[in-house]
Amino acid sequence: MLNFKTAGSCFIIVIIAIALLVYFFEINYYWFLIPVICFKVLIIYGSAKIQTDFYMKAFCSATTRDKEIALTFDDGPNPEYTKTILSKLAEHNAPATFFLIGKNIKGNEDIIKQMDAAGHMIGNHTYSHSFLIDFKSKNGFLYELNATSDIIYSIIKKRMKFFRPPYGVTTPNLAKASKALNYTIIGWNIRSLDTTKDSEEKITSRVISQIKPGAIILFHDTSEKTIKVVEHTLNFAAKNGFKIVSVESLLKIKGYA
Ligand SMILES: [Zn+2]
Numbered sequence: 001m002l003n004f005k006t007a008g009s010c011f012i013i014v015i016i017a018i019a020l021l022v023y024f025f026e027i028n029y030y031w032f033l034i035p036v037i038c039f040k041v042l043i044i045y046g047s048a049k050i051q052t053d054f055y056m057k058a059f060c061s062a063t064t065r066d067k068e069i070a071l072t073f074d075d076g077p078n079p080e081y082t083k084t085i086l087s088k089l090a091e092h093n094a095p096a097t098f099f100l101i102g103k104n105i106k107g108n109e110d111i112i113k114q115m116d117a118a119g120h121m122i123g124n125h126t127y128s129h130s131f132l133i134d135f136k137s138k139n140g141f142l143y144e145l146n147a148t149s150d151i152i153y154s155i156i157k158k159r160m161k162f163f164r165p166p167y168g169v170t171t172p173n174l175a176k177a178s179k180a181l182n183y184t185i186i187g188w189n190i191r192s193l194d195t196t197k198d199s200e201e202k203i204t205s206r207v208i209s210q211i212k213p214g215a216i217i218l219f220h221d222t223s224e225k226t227i228k229v230v231e232h233t234l235n236f237a238a239k240n241g242f243k244i245v246s247v248e249s250l251l252k253i254k255g256y257a
Contacts, residue, residue, distance in 0.1 A: 004046060004055050004172065011039045047134070050168040050187035055175040060187035062214035062250045067242045069211060070250040071096045071230070072188060073221040074125055074164060077108040077115075082221045085230060086114060092234040094244035095119045097255070098221070099164040099186070102127030102148030109155050116156040121246045121255045123162030123186060124148050134171050141177030149181075159257035162186045162247060184253055188218035194226045204232040211242060214250065 014035040021027045046054025062068070071089075076082045076098055089096050098115055100122060105112060115122060126133060127147040136144065149160055163183035165174055170185070178185060190210045194203050207217060207229065217233070219226050237244055248255035 002042070002046075003053060004043075007039065007042050007046070011035055047169055047171060050165065050170060050185070051189065055170045055172055056179065056185055058170070058185040058187040059216075059247075059251050059253065061189040061216050062252075064214040064250075067213050067240075068245045068250055069213070069215040069217065069237065069242050070245055070247045071217050071219060071233070072099060072123075072164070072186070072247060073097070073219050074099045075104070075129065076100055076221040077104055077111040078222050079108055079111070081223060081227060082108075082111050083114070084227050085221045086111075086118060086120075088227060088231055088234065089120070089244075090118060092238065092244065094234060094237075095121070095246045095249075096244070097121040097123055097162065097186070097247040099123040099125035099162070100148065100152070101125050101129045102144075102151050103129070105148075105151050105155075112152065112155045116158070119246075121162065121248050122152055122156070122158070122160055123164055123247070123255065124152075124160045124183065125164050126166055129166045133166050134169050134174070136171075136173060138173045138176045138180070141174050142180065145177060145181055145183065160255065161257055162255045182257075184251075184255075186216070186247055186251075188216045190215050190217040192217060192219050192226075192229060194223065194229055195220050200225050200228045200232075203229045207233055208236045211236070211240075213242075216247060216250065 018031045046052050050058045051060045124145055126144040152160055163178050164186050192203050192207050
């Protein structure tokens with residue numbers, strides 16, 4: 001897959017080639033627009049799509065023939081819904097991986113303890129999950145990651161090593177910060193789109209139709225609808241012989257330092 005470095009090198013080569021053509025053959029300056037537009041489009045696509053590994057490697061699924069899948073939940077803890085999700089997972093003896101937002105933790109420490117005690121993994125989803133987070137500097141991302149890491153450490157005495165970028169958007173500064181702190185970026189290959197207006201049935205069918213060995217499913221423990229979809233997904237997995245495992249176990253990469 002084309003990454004940022006290769007794309008950047010190609011861009012510079014094409015710009016130099018056009019500059020030479022302009023100088024020696026007096027071709028129109030408008031030719032510069034083509035690589036500039038292509039590069040911009042590529043940057044936007046690569047930043048928005050975590051599966052492209054544009055700025056850094058993101059683990060979005062496992063290569064396996066074993067019927068194992070991982071459920072992941074972003075944006076919690078949520079005082080209204082997370083506990084219900086935990087009880088549904090417990091009914092199916094299914095470990096999940098929760099990517100938590102630091103600012104949501106205060107007052108919900110008991111939920112974190114419950115997750116950890118039940119064998120679920122916890123990963124970093126930044127402190128603020130701000131809408132403008134992708135404009136942050138490397139130091140801004142370092143703060144976002146460290147603040148949440150310190151809060152989680154104070155509750156369960158574990159240092160998270162999994163990081164899921166908010167909105168699945170990656171940037172050069174996010175990549176630098178995550179590398180400096182030795183995080184493993186975790187993406188997904190099944191996006192439930194459970195925060196959209198789509199019905200429970202539509203979301204369920206979108207999820208289960210894509211389930212295959214090694215899949216990582218993205219949910220959000222932030223709505224009643226997701227609880228229903230998770231129930232259907234757990235039932236589907238049980239009926240079809242899919243084992244639910246944590247991201248750590250699926251990828252065989254350590255989730256804590
Ligand atoms: Zn999120």
